[in-house]
Amino acid sequence: MSHSLVLDLSDANKLLVGHQDHYIRPANSKDLPQISAIEQLTSAYPCSNKQLQNCIHQTYVLCQESAIQGFIVIAIVENQAELHNIAINPEAQGKGFGSLFLQGLIQALPTRIEQFYLEVRVGNYRAIRLYHRLGFVKIAERKDYYRHGLGREDALVMARPCKQ
């Protein structure tokens, strides 16, 4: 059973000091149109609005003033955290925001959370490079895990300790 998190985001927001007007905050239902627009632009198989709404209490947004530039969905299961989604608006990609956003949220997790897990398509090289930079290592592969065109694509399961 996963549940929502109340995170102290002050240190996460300190990582963004060099990026004027950017900050991280928990998402709410009013953010759904902007979150959904980014999901549509960044995913070949986007989550539906209903799916995004169902996990809104586990979602954090990266904002520039009132404009949402990215979102992350994290689920907590006992002493583990799982990354369920991360997306940065294409116009804001390649500027370090994805890395800072994820790094900030990992640092903000309560100390009882020991491991952080994620799954990624084997062909998503950009995301995999980001995860390697943040200290994630491959721990398993799931064969034919994702839809890919008319076929299937394998997933990498990656993990890192939360405190390192």
Ligand SMILES: CC(C)(COP(=O)(O)OP(=O)(O)OC[C@H]1O[C@@H](n2cnc3c(N)ncnc32)[C@H](O)[C@@H]1OP(=O)(O)O)[C@@H](O)C(=O)NCCC(=O)NCCS
């Ligand atoms: C994966 C994703 C979240 C990365 O977000 P991002 O903000 O572009 O990530 P970063 O900017 O931190 O890093 C990406 C690249 O930009 C480079 N970069 C970082 N800061 C930079 C800067 N100031 N100027 C130029 N480039 C920079 C990084 O070195 C990195 O290069 P690399 O891909 O060659 O290793 C984003 O590409 C995305 O939304 N993808 C679609 C959704 C997706 O695939 N999600 C993952 C699901 S598992």
